[in-house]
Amino acid sequence: MLSPLILVTAVLNGLMTGAVYALVALGLTLxxxxxxxxxxxxxxxxxxxxxxxxxxxxxxGIDPYLAVFLLAPLFxxxxxxxxRFVIGPSSHGDDRNMLLVTLGLAVFIENALLYAFRANxxxxxxxxxxxxxxxxxxFLAMPRVISFAAVFIxxxxxxxxxxxTDTGKAIRAVAKEKLGAQLAGIDVAHIYAMTFGLxxxxxxxxxxxxxxxxxxxxxxxxxxxxxxxxIVVLGGMGSVxxxxxxxxxxxxxxxxxxxxxxxxxxxxxxxxxxxxVLLVRPRGLFGASA
Amino acid sequence: MAEPLLSVERVxxxxxxxxxxxxxxxxxxxxxxxxxxGPNGAGxxxxxxxxxxxxxxxxxxxxxxxxxxxxEPPHRLARRGMARTFQIVxxxxxxxxxxxxxxxxxxxxxxRAAALDVADTxxxxxxxxxxxxxxxxxxxxxxxxxxELARAxxxxxxxxLLDEVLAGLNPSEIRDIVPVIRAISARGVxxxxxxxxxxxxxxxxxxxxxxxxxxIIAEGSPAQVAADPAVIEAYFGHGAAxxxxxxxxx
Amino acid sequence: MRGLAPIVIAVAALAAVPFVVHSNVVLNFLIVAxxxxxxxxxxxxxxxxxxxxxxxxxxxxxTGAYATAILxxxxxxxxxxxxxxxxxAGAVVGAIxxxxxxxxxxxxxxxxLVTLAFAEVLRILASVAPxxxxxxxxxxKLDLHPRAFQFQSRIAFYFVILALVAVALVIAHLIERSxxxxxxIAVRENEDAAMxxxxxxxxxxxAAMVVSAAITAAAGCFYAQYFLFVDSGIAYGTWxxxxxxxxxxxxxxxxxxxxxxxxxxxxxxxEGAKYVAGDAPGLDLMIYGAMLVLVIAFAPRGLVGAFNDxxxxxxxxxxxxxxxxxxxxxx
Numbered sequence: 025m026l027s028p029l030i031l032v033t034a035v036l037n038g039l040m041t042g043a044v045y046a047l048v049a050l051g052l053t054l055x056x057x058x059x060x061x062x063x064x065x066x067x068x069x070x071x072x073x074x075x076x077x078x079x080x081x082x083x084x085g086i087d088p089y090l091a092v093f094l095l096a097p098l099f100x101x102x103x104x105x106x107x108r109f110v111i112g113p114s115s116h117g118d119d120r121n122m123l124l125v126t127l128g129l130a131v132f133i134e135n136a137l138l139y140a141f142r143a144n145x146x147x148x149x150x151x152x153x154x155x156x157x158x159x160x161x162x163f164l165a166m167p168r169v170i171s172f173a174a175v176f177i178x179x180x181x182x183x184x185x186x187x188x189t190d191t192g193k194a195i196r197a198v199a200k201e202k203l204g205a206q207l208a209g210i211d212v213a214h215i216y217a218m219t220f221g222l223x224x225x226x227x228x229x230x231x232x233x234x235x236x237x238x239x240x241x242x243x244x245x246x247x248x249x250x251x252x253x254x255i256v257v258l259g260g261m262g263s264v265x266x267x268x269x270x271x272x273x274x275x276x277x278x279x280x281x282x283x284x285x286x287x288x289x290x291x292x293x294x295x296x297x298x299x300x301v302l303l304v305r306p307r308g309l310f311g312a313s314a
Numbered sequence: 315m316a317e318p319l320l321s322v323e324r325v326x327x328x329x330x331x332x333x334x335x336x337x338x339x340x341x342x343x344x345x346x347x348x349x350x351x352g353p354n355g356a357g358x359x360x361x362x363x364x365x366x367x368x369x370x371x372x373x374x375x376x377x378x379x380x381x382x383x384x385x386e387p388p389h390r391l392a393r394r395g396m397a398r399t400f401q402i403v404x405x406x407x408x409x410x411x412x413x414x415x416x417x418x419x420x421x422x423x424x425x426r427a428a429a430l431d432v433a434d435t436x437x438x439x440x441x442x443x444x445x446x447x448x449x450x451x452x453x454x455x456x457x458x459x460x461x462e463l464a465r466a467x468x469x470x471x472x473x474x475l476l477d478e479v480l481a482g483l484n485p486s487e488i489r490d491i492v493p494v495i496r497a498i499s500a501r502g503v504x505x506x507x508x509x510x511x512x513x514x515x516x517x518x519x520x521x522x523x524x525x526x527x528x529x530i531i532a533e534g535s536p537a538q539v540a541a542d543p544a545v546i547e548a549y550f551g552h553g554a555a556x557x558x559x560x561x562x563x564x
Numbered sequence: 565m566r567g568l569a570p571i572v573i574a575v576a577a578l579a580a581v582p583f584v585v586h587s588n589v590v591l592n593f594l595i596v597a598x599x600x601x602x603x604x605x606x607x608x609x610x611x612x613x614x615x616x617x618x619x620x621x622x623x624x625x626x627t628g629a630y631a632t633a634i635l636x637x638x639x640x641x642x643x644x645x646x647x648x649x650x651x652x653a654g655a656v657v658g659a660i661x662x663x664x665x666x667x668x669x670x671x672x673x674x675x676x677l678v679t680l681a682f683a684e685v686l687r688i689l690a691s692v693a694p695x696x697x698x699x700x701x702x703x704x705k706l707d708l709h710p711r712a713f714q715f716q717s718r719i720a721f722y723f724v725i726l727a728l729v730a731v732a733l734v735i736a737h738l739i740e741r742s743x744x745x746x747x748x749i750a751v752r753e754n755e756d757a758a759m760x761x762x763x764x765x766x767x768x769x770x771a772a773m774v775v776s777a778a779i780t781a782a783a784g785c786f787y788a789q790y791f792l793f794v795d796s797g798i799a800y801g802t803w804x805x806x807x808x809x810x811x812x813x814x815x816x817x818x819x820x821x822x823x824x825x826x827x828x829x830x831x832x833x834x835e836g837a838k839y840v841a842g843d844a845p846g847l848d849l850m851i852y853g854a855m856l857v858l859v860i861a862f863a864p865r866g867l868v869g870a871f872n873d874x875x876x877x878x879x880x881x882x883x884x885x886x887x888x889x890x891x892x893x894x895x
Contacts, residue, residue, distance in 0.1 A: 062673040064619075114861035119672055120617055121860050124813065127619065128860070131806055132853030138846030242846070250684060253677060288692045295685045302678045303668040366760065392762035400760070406753035417750040420743045421762035429743070469762055 033162040034279045040168040042275015043175040044230050048248055049255035049267040050179065051226030057262025058199040058219040061119060064126040065106075067249030068133035069224050073099055073231030074240035075137060081148045081235070088148070088232045089170065095228040103224025108217035137242040145239040171233035178229055179268060182222070195219055199262065251278070254298040317380060319344040319473055319504045320365070320396075325374030326528075327360055334360045336528035337374070342521075344472065347495070347505045349519030349536075351512075353549055357528040358508045359401060362477050365506075366398045367391045378473070392421060397471035399462040401478045401508075405450040412437060412446040414461055418468030432468055440464040440494060456487040460494070467498065474498065476507040480514055488514055516540065524548065570821060571733045578726055582719050591718050595790065597831040598725040599783050603804060604811035604823035605732040606780030611809060612817035613736075613745060614772040615752030619676040620683030621780050621808040623661065624654040626690065626799030628781030629788040633702045634695060643713030647785045654781020655774050662773030666766050671755075680805070687800035701795025704788060713789045721790055728786060729824065732779050736820045739775075748772050749818070780808060803849070810852050814859050816868030825867050830855060 048070060055063045073095060080091040106129065115122040155166040186192035197205040198215045206212050230248075238244065255274050259266025274294065282290035318341035327335040335357045342348040352358055363369040365376060367388040376384045378394055388398075397418075406414050412430070415437050419429040437446050440460045445453060453461060459479055466474055476495070480488050492514055499505050499518075509515035515522070516536040524532040524539055526548035532539050539545055546554050578598075582591060603625055611617050631653035632646035641649070665678050690696040708716045715721055739745040750758035751765045759765050784804075788794050798804075807830075815826025833855065834848030841847060863870050 062677060110857065114857055116864065118864075120615075121864060123617060123673055123676055124809075125857050125860050127806070127809075128853045128856030130853070131856065132850055135846035135850040135853060139844050139850055143845070250681075253681075257677070288688050292685055292688050295681050295688070299664075299678060299681050299685070302670065302674055302681070303664055368756070368759075387764075388756075388759040389762050389764045392760060398760050400757065404754050404757040406750055406757065408753055409749070413746075417746055417758065417763070418761045420746055424743055426741060426743070426746075429746075465757075465761060 029161050031280075031283075034283045035276055036162070036164060037168070038276035038279030039272055040164070040172045040275070041279065042272040043172045044233055044271075045248070045251055045255055045275050046268045046271020047175045047178060047226055047230040047233070049252040049259070049271050050182070050264060051223035051230075052249075052252050053256045053259070053262055053264065053267040054182075054226070055220055055223040056256065057264075058195055059107075059122075059216050061122045061126065062253070063220070063223065064123065065129040065133065066223070066227060066252065067245040067247075068130040068137075069099070069103070070227045070231055070245030070248055071137055071240070071242055072133055072245070073228040074235060074238070074244055075141060075146070076228070077232045077235040078146045078148060078240040081150075082146075088150070088235050089174075092174075092229050092232045095232060096225045099228035100221040100225040102221075104217045104221035106224075107220035108213060111220070112213055112216060134242050134246070141242070143241055143243075145241050147239045148235055150236045165237060167233075167236035174229070174233055178226065179264070182226075182264070185222075191215075191218055251294055254294050254301075257298060257301050318342055319379060320506065321375075321377040322361075322365060323375040323377070325361070325364055325371045325376065327357075327364055327369065328372045334528055335364065335371075338525065338528070338530050340523045340530060340533070342473065342504055342506045344504045345499065345502045346520045347499050347507065347518050349515040349522040350506060350508045350525060351510070351515060351522060351539075352525035356525040356548075358525050359477060361525065362398065362475055362508060366396065366475055392469055392471075395470070395472035396475065397466035397469050397473070398475035399459075399466055399477055399479055401481065403455070403458040403462050405453070405458055405461055407449075407451040409450055410447055411442055411450055411453065411461060411464075414450050415464045415468045418465040421469040436464050436468045439497075440467065441490075455482050456491070459483065459491065463494065463498075467503075471503060473504045473506070476505060476509075478508050478510060480509060480511045492518065568734070568737060571730070571737060574821060574824060575726065575730045575733070579723070582722060588718060591722055593831065593835060595718070595722050595725055597827045598722075598729050598824075599786055599790070600807050600811055600831065601824045601827035602725065602729050602732055602786070603780045603783035603808040604815075604827055605729070605736060606776045606778070606783065607808040608776075608812040608817065608819075608823050609736065609739065609779065610769075610772045610776035612812050612819070612822065613739065613752065614748050614769060614776075616769060616773070617672070617676050617809070618679040618776075618805075619809070620661075620679030620681070620805050621776075622800045622802065622805040623679070623683040623686050624658055624777040624780040625784035625787070625804045625808070626683075626686060626794075626796075627657045628654045628784030629794045629799045630690065630696055630702070630784075631781075632785045633704055633788045633794045636704055637702050638695065642711070643789065644711075647713060647782075647789070650785035650788075651778050651781050654784065655778040657781075658773045658777025659770065662770045662777075666769050666773075683800055683802075683805055687796050690796035690800055696794075696796065696799075699795075701793060701798075704792040704794075706792060714792075725786055725790075728782055732782075733820055733824065735775070735779070740820060744768065744771065752818075806849070806852065810856055812866070814855055814866055816866030816870075816872070819866070819868040819872065822866050822868045829867065 052063060052066050076095055077088050077091050080086040080094065081088060086094065111122060111125050114125045150167065152166060156163040157166060157169055186196060194210050194215050195218065197210060198212055202212060251274060255267060255270040259270030278290055278294055281293045320342040322338060322340045324337040324339055325335060326333060326337055338361055350358055360369065364371045367386050370385050375382060378396060383391060383394065406417065412433055415433040416429055419432040423429040423432055434446065437443060440463055442457065442460055442464060445457060450461060463479065480491065483491065488511060495505065495518060507515060519536060522534065522536055522539045523530055524545050531544045531548060532542045581594065603621065606624065607618065607621050628650035632650035635641035635646040635649055636643055661679065661682050665675055670678055692698050696702060708714050747758065747763045747768050750763055751768055755765050784799065811826035811830055812823040813826065814830055815824065816822030830852060834851050837847050837851050859866060865873060
């Protein structure tokens with residue numbers, strides 16, 4: 025008989041994984057909400073950030089939770105530059121072209137990582153990585169608890185940026201009504217780039233939170249990001265609460281499905297949810313009409 | 315009186331809580347020009363979208379040539395002989411003018427040779443003869459309006475729905491295109507036109523329906539409709555009819 | 565150059581290669597390039613002419629490859645019948661995915677996503693299902709006889725794939741000049757306007773999807789026969805989804821020769837890079853990714869598209885009037 029304790033542990037683990045999914049999805053939904061494109065390069069950026077976090081610890085001894093403060097701005101700048109100088113200009117304003125350009129970037133970045141670092145998995149061993157929190161009925165890995173908390177802090181910071189800063193307000197204006205924002209004097213290309221930068225920064229933070237318990241390979245980001253796509257579609261394209269709630273839900277679903285059906289079929293389950301949502305209600309639970 | 319070609323009976327459409335079209339009823343006889351006018355936001359384009367199959371009505375019936383076509387998709391209606399133009403012109407921008415019209419011509423002609431001949435003929439009739447080889451996106455707005463007409467005409471329709479075909483044209487362009495519309499009607503095609511350019515629609519239409527806030531508030535000949543107090547109120551506001559009647563106009 | 569002339573010239577030039585160049589390396593390179601060109605021509609029908617960008621064409625490639633491999637390995641079916649069955653299986657999968665996606669009205673990003681998801685689902689299923697050999701894959705038994713669709717000489721394989729590519733080119737050409745093709749292109753340009761002109765957009769897109777899937781499935785079947793090994797990463801991996809879309813885009817979306825030109829150029833650049841920088845994994849795909857971005861940025865209509873634009877500027881548009889002089893010339 026399955027002990028309810030084991031189920032509870034699976035659910036808790038699912039929530040913690042889900043939080044990181046949510047963070048990745050947050051970046052994706054932010055980019056979609058403003059630029060109205062699906063950033064296919066999101067996964068490759070996560071892989072790149074994982075490698076960055078790995079090397080930060082391996083070569084420079086920087087603890088991943090401190091590396092956040094280094095890598096988040098770095099990847100923000102990278103994302104800004106990519107959108108401002110590569111994606112934006114290349115696409116000539118066509119949605120379909122933007123799709124292809126982000127795909128091209130994804131392929132380029134992922135394979136550049138492969139070429140440079142090969143495919144072997146890189147992991148780090150934090151001295152406190154094995155510490156766990158004793159809840160009495162179960163143990164929770166410390167790093168994963170930290171990530172759970174961190175995601176909510178990041179979400180809060182993002183919310184503050186969006187509501188209190190001028191840039192945040194400009195971003196929301198452009199998301200709602202691009203032409204109007206342009207007429208009001210907002211530099212749309214700059215705002216697009218800022219948004220892309222923020223989305224990429226989310227990914228960098230997620231990578232730092234992941235590296236203590238996960239690994240860096242060129243394809244690691246993709247695995248995560250396909251789940252993030254599912255979350256974004258489920259929670260609604262462009263909806264921040266949708267990404268957060270969706271992330272937690274999917275994390276739990278994946279944990280339970282993997283528990284009952286094995287890992288591979290658990291993944292298939294997620295994709296099937298994805299396909300069904302796309303076919304039946306593309307705007308998801310909280311999103312605006314597609 | 316002969317049965318009208320197009321009959322719209324008590325058609326309504328709900329957008330969420332809003333009744334955009336409310337039990338609208340109109341009829342368009344074959345071979346004549348019928349106008350549909352009304353203030354902005356009255357629901358004219360919604361009604362057109364319903365008639366042309368792009369939107370399903372929440373209730374009501376649409377009959378074409380005696381058959382119930384309520385809810386049929388646009389391509390099926392086109393095959394029956396109903397064609398439409400769009401308020402915001404929608405050319406196949408990357409293709410040549412001839413290629414654009416070709417798409418319409420292919421509805422009735424399977425082989426490219428036959429369809430090309432029809433496309434050329436229609437293109438010339440509409441006045442785009444010199445532009446046939448040019449990319450559609452190089453046309454001026456007046457040219458694009460003609461292209462919309464040509465494409466729709468190439469499908470050899472019996473009923474043509476024109477959605478503000480004169481919008482965006484300057485007076486001399488309007489003067490040039492009105493005879494084209496008359497010529498279409500003279501060839502036996504029924505025309506239903508949404509229009510804001512009052513003088514044109516009044517002079518072209520034999521019968522006019524007035525839509526305001528989703529309802530048909532008046533119908534009749536242009537003269538009758540122009541004098542109808544309800545119509546004046548709809549355009550100029552409550553009490554305007556009385557004021558005009560009392561001569562109290564500055 | 566109208567009509568079939570460009571196709572005939574291209575195919576003839578390629579057919580002459582084995583008689584001029586006696587190198588297995590070159591031959592192998594060309595076989596793989598033509599295989600990719602075939603897969604790409606499949607994508608081109610749906611994406612180039614139809615404007616529906618699929619990011620999961622691996623679903624059809626893999627279905628073709630697995631169908632023929634499974635039939636041969638598990639059921640002893642003749643390889644040529646397997647080839648036919650593989651194409652049919654690919655077409656069926658295309659019909660299913662297309663019906664679902666188009667019925668749901670999915671366009672643009674959403675369509676790309678759903679095709680990607682379908683391909684991934686198939687990949688994961690194939691990586692665990694016993695019938696596909698799960699993680700180990702399927703090995704087709706070596707039997708170097710034409711009756712088993714295997715040949716002693718590489719040249720024979722070369723002519724088979726060249727013939728398949730030629731057929732695909734002719735299909736694209738016929739579609740371009742047909743009513744179906746005109747309707748398909750209209751749907752690409754503006755679906756609503758096309759519907760208002762009597763085009764049944766759903767049927768047209770679905771038909772394009774089925775043809776597209778069948779052609780790409782044929783490429784998968786050939787892959788199975790040439791390499792005699794199929795696993796989930798090869799059959800349904802993102803590599804083929806990417807190469808199938810990359811080659812038409814580089815060569816020219818919505819043109820007949822685009823995928824062929826794109827495949828030759830892309831593969832040549834990939835091989836060139838490996839020659840210069842060493843055969844490390846990831847290098848060729850890195851180049852493909854960069855090429856995709858560069859082509860979209862600077863030559864969105866691809867190489868053939870740019871050539872056509874130049875030709876149009878000099879000689880007039882591709883859809884010409886039928887003047888008496890032309891009628892006499894065409895006969």
